[in-house]
Amino acid sequence: MLSVEGVSVSFGDHLALDDVSFDVGDNEIVVLLGPSGCGKSTLLRAIAGLQPLDSGRVLRHGEDLASSAPHERGIGMMFQDHALFPHRDVGQNVEFGLRMAGVASALRSTRVAEILELVGLSGFERRAVGNLSGGEAQRVALARALAPEPRVLLLDEPLGSLDRELRDRLVEELPGLLREVGISAIHVTHDHDEAFAVAEKLLVMGEGRIVRSGSPTDVWSDPRHEAAARFLGHRNIVEIGPRGEVPWGILLSDPGRVVILPDAATVLSDTNDPAVRSGRAVEVRVIGSRFRGASWEVDVETEPGGARLHFVVPAELSTGQRVYLVIDPSRVRAVS
Amino acid sequence: MKTATKSIAAVVPATFVVVFFVYPVVNVLSTGLAGDGLGSLAGLFESPRERRVMWFTVWQAIASTALTLLVALPAAALVAGLSERRRRIVRALVTVPFVLPTVVVAGAFEGVFQRFGLMSGTVRLHHTVWAILLAHVFFNYAVVVRTVGTHWAGLDGRLEEQARLLGAGRWRTFTEVTLPRLKPAIASAASIVFLFSFTSFGVILILGGAGRSTIETDIYRFAVTRGDLTTAASLAVVQIVAVLALISLTTRLERQRPVATRQPRRASLVVGRAWRWANVSLMLILLGTPVAVLVERSLAVGEGYSLRHYGALVHRTRQLPVPALVAVRNSLVFAVVATALAVVVGGLASLVVVHGRRALSRVFDLGLTLPLGTSAVTIGFGILVTLDEPPLDLRTSWMIIPIAHALIGVPFVVRTMVPVLRSIDNSLREAAAVLGAAPARVRREIDLPIGSRGLVVGAGFAFAVSIGEFGATSFLPRRSDSITAPIALFRLLATPGDLLRGQAMALAVVLMVVVAAAVVAIESVRGTADGGL
Numbered sequence: 009m010l011s012v013e014g015v016s017v018s019f020g021d022h023l024a025l026d027d028v029s030f031d032v033g034d035n036e037i038v039v040l041l042g043p044s045g046c047g048k049s050t051l052l053r054a055i056a057g058l059q060p061l062d063s064g065r066v067l068r069h070g071e072d073l074a075s076s077a078p079h080e081r082g083i084g085m086m087f088q089d090h091a092l093f094p095h096r097d098v099g100q101n102v103e104f105g106l107r108m109a110g111v112a113s114a115l116r117s118t119r120v121a122e123i124l125e126l127v128g129l130s131g132f133e134r135r136a137v138g139n140l141s142g143g144e145a146q147r148v149a150l151a152r153a154l155a156p157e158p159r160v161l162l163l164d165e166p167l168g169s170l171d172r173e174l175r176d177r178l179v180e181e182l183p184g185l186l187r188e189v190g191i192s193a194i195h196v197t198h199d200h201d202e203a204f205a206v207a208e209k210l211l212v213m214g215e216g217r218i219v220r221s222g223s224p225t226d227v228w229s230d231p232r233h234e235a236a237a238r239f240l241g242h243r244n245i246v247e248i249g250p251r252g253e254v255p256w257g258i259l260l261s262d263p264g265r266v267v268i269l270p271d272a273a274t275v276l277s278d279t280n281d282p283a284v285r286s287g288r289a290v291e292v293r294v295i296g297s298r299f300r301g302a303s304w305e306v307d308v309e310t311e312p313g314g315a316r317l318h319f320v321v322p323a324e325l326s327t328g329q330r331v332y333l334v335i336d337p338s339r340v341r342a343v344s
Numbered sequence: 345m346k347t348a349t350k351s352i353a354a355v356v357p358a359t360f361v362v363v364f365f366v367y368p369v370v371n372v373l374s375t376g377l378a379g380d381g382l383g384s385l386a387g388l389f390e391s392p393r394e395r396r397v398m399w400f401t402v403w404q405a406i407a408s409t410a411l412t413l414l415v416a417l418p419a420a421a422l423v424a425g426l427s428e429r430r431r432r433i434v435r436a437l438v439t440v441p442f443v444l445p446t447v448v449v450a451g452a453f454e455g456v457f458q459r460f461g462l463m464s465g466t467v468r469l470h471h472t473v474w475a476i477l478l479a480h481v482f483f484n485y486a487v488v489v490r491t492v493g494t495h496w497a498g499l500d501g502r503l504e505e506q507a508r509l510l511g512a513g514r515w516r517t518f519t520e521v522t523l524p525r526l527k528p529a530i531a532s533a534a535s536i537v538f539l540f541s542f543t544s545f546g547v548i549l550i551l552g553g554a555g556r557s558t559i560e561t562d563i564y565r566f567a568v569t570r571g572d573l574t575t576a577a578s579l580a581v582v583q584i585v586a587v588l589a590l591i592s593l594t595t596r597l598e599r600q601r602p603v604a605t606r607q608p609r610r611a612s613l614v615v616g617r618a619w620r621w622a623n624v625s626l627m628l629i630l631l632g633t634p635v636a637v638l639v640e641r642s643l644a645v646g647e648g649y650s651l652r653h654y655g656a657l658v659h660r661t662r663q664l665p666v667p668a669l670v671a672v673r674n675s676l677v678f679a680v681v682a683t684a685l686a687v688v689v690g691g692l693a694s695l696v697v698v699h700g701r702r703a704l705s706r707v708f709d710l711g712l713t714l715p716l717g718t719s720a721v722t723i724g725f726g727i728l729v730t731l732d733e734p735p736l737d738l739r740t741s742w743m744i745i746p747i748a749h750a751l752i753g754v755p756f757v758v759r760t761m762v763p764v765l766r767s768i769d770n771s772l773r774e775a776a777a778v779l780g781a782a783p784a785r786v787r788r789e790i791d792l793p794i795g796s797r798g799l800v801v802g803a804g805f806a807f808a809v810s811i812g813e814f815g816a817t818s819f820l821p822r823r824s825d826s827i828t829a830p831i832a833l834f835r836l837l838a839t840p841g842d843l844l845r846g847q848a849m850a851l852a853v854v855l856m857v858v859v860a861a862a863v864v865a866i867e868s869v870r871g872t873a874d875g876g877l
Binding site for chain 1: 772782790
C-alpha cells in the first residue's frame with residue numbers, strides 16, 4: 009500500500025531521518041514508537057509531503073509521490089494538538105476536506121453526519137471548536153481527517169494532550185474505529201503502552217533510524233537493540249561476563265549485553281531447592297517493593313552496590329528480605 | 345502562493361510606499377541639501393532662534409514622556425489587575441483620547457482653559473508649555489496603559505507570590521521581580537511617547553501659541569506661512585534624521601521586548617482600596633475633563649445652553665469656504681477611501697512580511713513602519729513639493745488627501761495584521777493542505793478569515809487616523825471644496841470670537857463622536873488576543 013524507501017532528511021548538521029525504509033500493508037495499523045526528537049514526526053511530515061526529502065522515495069501502490077504536493081496526495085493526517093480551525097464550527101471543520109474535493113453541499117452534510125456518528129459525536133455540527141473537551145476535540149480531528157476518505161491516515165501523537173483516563177479509553181477505541189473504516193494508518197507515539205495497544209506492526213525509532221520492527225509481542229520480548237529495549241521500558245540491561253564468572257546464574261554461549269525480561273525470575277521459597285544447591289539460583293536482597301494490584305514489582309541486588317534488577321513477581325516480597333531467584337534463560341535476550 | 349500572486353502582493357505595497365512616501369521624502373532631502381544645502385543646514389544650527397526651537401522640541405518631548413510615565417504607570421498597574429472583561433472596557437476608554445484628532449484635543453483644552461478662567465491671570469495655562477505637556481499626557485496615556493498594562497497582565501503572577509513567600513516585601517517584590525520584567529514594555533512605550541511628542545504638530549501649533557515652535561511647526565511656518573521652501577526643507581532634513589535615529593532605537597527596543605507569556609493566572613496585585621480609587625479618579629479627571637468641558641462648551645450659549653452651535657454647522661461662515669458639516673462629509677469620504685487603500689496595501693504587505701523571504705520580509709516590515717514615525721508634516725510637505733508636476737500632478741486632485749492619509753494608516757494595518765497572522769499556528773495551514781487545499785486556497789481559507797479580525801482593527805485605526813489627520817493635510821487642500829473637518833476646526837479655533845468658538849466646539853464634538861464610534865468598533869472585534877498598540 010505505502011512504501012517508504014531510504015528516506016533521509018537533515019536540518020543543517022542534524023540528520024533527522026537516516027535512510028528510513030518500511031512498508032504499510034492494506035488496512036494495517038503501524039505504530040512508530042520513539043522518544044521525542046527521534047524523528048518520528050518528521051517522518052510523518054515527510055510522508056504527507058509537508059517536509060521535503062533529501063533522498064529516498066515515498067510510494068503509494070508503487071507510484072512515487074515526489075511530484076505530488078500535500079494537497080494532492082490523498083493522505084489524511086491528524087495533528088498533534090489537533091489543529092482544528094478555530095474560525096469554523098465542528099461541522100465546517102469536518103466537511104473541509106470534502107469541500108476542497110468539490111463535493112456538493114447536500115452530500116457533504118450527509119457525510120458529515122455519518123462520520124460524526126461514527127466517532128460518537130452525533131449532532132455536534134454547530135458546536136464551536138473552542139468549547140469542546142479534549143476528548144471531543146480529538147474525535148473531531150479524527151472525523152475531519154477521515155471525512156474525505158483518505159487511503160492512508162497519519163496520526164501524530166493523537167492522544168498526547170489527553171489525560172490518562174481518557175487516553176486509556178481512546179486507546180481501546182481507536183484501533184476498532186480504524187478497522188471499521190478500513191484504512192491504513194501510521195500512528196506516532198512516545199508511549200509504549202499506547203503503542204502496544206494500537207499496533208499491528210511496531211516500528212521503534214531512535215536517532216532518525218528504525219532500530220527494531222515487528223509485532224508488539226516480538227519487539228517487546230526481543231528488542232535486539234539496546235536503545236529500543238530502554239525505550240520499551242526494559243530496565244534490566246546488564247553486561248554478562250565470560251563463562252565461569254557469570255552472575256545471576258545465566259548461561260550464555262557468548263558474553264555481552266543482555267536484557268533480562270521482567271518476568272524472567274522465579275522466587276524460590278525453599279532454601280533446600282535443588283536449584284540453590286546446584287548454584288543455579290542466586291541470592292539477592294530486596295531493596296524496593298511496590299504493589300501493582302495483580303502483581304508486585306521488586307528491585308533486587310546481589311550485593312550492596314552491585315547490579316540492580318527489576319522483576320515482576322506474583323507474591324509479596326518485603327524490602328530488606330533476602331531470597332533466592334532463578335532466572336529463565338529463555339527470557340534473557342542479547343542486545344547490541 | 346503562485347509566483348504571479350506573490351509578486352502582486354509585493355509590488356502593490358512597494359509601489360505605493362515608494363511613489364507616495366520614499367520619493368517625496370527623498371525629494372525633500374535633496375531640496376534641503378541642494379545648492380547651498382549644507383550651508384543652509386549649518387545656518388540652521390547657527391541661528392539662535394532655530395537652536396532654541398530644536399532645544400525646545402527635545403526637552404518638551406522628554407518632559408512629556410516623563411510626565412506621561414509618571415501619571416500612566418500606576419494606571420497600567422491598575423489595568424493589569426483587572427479581570428479580562430473590565431480590562432477591555434478600560435482599555436477602550438483610554439484609547440479614545442489616543443485616537444482623538446489633535447485639533448479636537450487642542451480645542452478641548454482651549455475649552456477647559458476658557459471654562460476655568462485659565463486663559464489669563466495668575467494661573468494662566470493658555471499658550472504655555474504646560475498646556476502642551478498636559479495635552480501630550482492626555483494623548484499618550486493610552487500608549488503606556490495599553491502597552492505596559494497588557495504586558496503586565498500577561499506576566500505570571502506566581503513569581504510575585506514566590507517572592508513574597510521568600511520574604512520580599514511588597515515594594516521589594518515590585519522592584520526586584522515585577523519591574524525587571526516590565527522594563528522592555530516600559531522602554532518601548534516611552535520611546536513611542538517620545539516619538540509622538542517629538543513630532544507633535546496640531547497641539548503645539550494651537551496650544552503653544554506664536555511664541556512656541558518645534559521643528560515640526562517651524563517646517564509648517566516656513567513652508568506655508570512664509571513660503572520659504574528651502575529653509576523648510578532644511579528643517580525637514582533635521583527632522584527626518586532625528587526621527588530615523590529614534591525609530592532605529594525603538595525597533596531595537598522592540599526586538600528586545602519579550603513576548604508576554606500568557607498564563608491563566610492573573611498577576612496578583614494586592615493594592616489598597618484608597619490607591620485604587622485615587623488612580624481611577626485621576627484617570628477620570630485627566631481624561632474626562634477635557635471631553636466633558638468640550639461638550640459643555642459646545643452647548644453653552646450666552647448664559648444658558650442650546651443646540652444653536654450645532655445648527656450653525658450647516659451654514660457658511662466667512663472663515664470657511666463651505667459649511668462645517670460639508671467638511672465633515674468630506675472627511676468621512678476621504679476616511680473611507682483612505683481606509684480601503686490602507687487595507688489593500690497593508691493587508692498585502694502583511695502577507696509579504698509573514699510569508700515572504702526573510703530579507704524581503706525585513707525590508708517590508710521596516711519600510712512600512714517608517715511612515716508611522718515620520719512626521720506627518722514631512723509627509724505632507726514632501727507630497728506638496730513632489731507630486732506637483734506631470735506625470736503625477738495630484739495637487740488639484742482630491743485623491744491626494746486620502747492617499748496621504750492611507751500612507752499614515754498603512755503602518756497601523758500592518759502592525760495589527762502581522763501579529764495576528766504570525767499567531768496562526770502553522771499546523772492549521774498544514775492541516776488544510778493535507779485536507780486538499782492548494783497553497784492559494786490555504787491563504788483564503790485560513791490566513792484571510794483568521795487575519796480578518798486584525799484587518800478590521802487595523803482598518804478602524806486607519807479610519808480614525810484619517811478622520812483626525814491634520815499635519816499632512818494642512819499642506820494639501822489646494823481646492824477649497826475639499827477642506828477636511830480638522831482643517832475647518834483649526835480655522836475656526838484660530839479666529840477669535842465666542843460664536844465661532846462655540847461652533848468650533850460643536851464641530852469638535854461631532855468629530856469626537858465619529859472617532860469614538862470607530863474605537864468602540866475596534867475594541868468589540870479585537871477580542872482577547874492583543875499586541876501592543
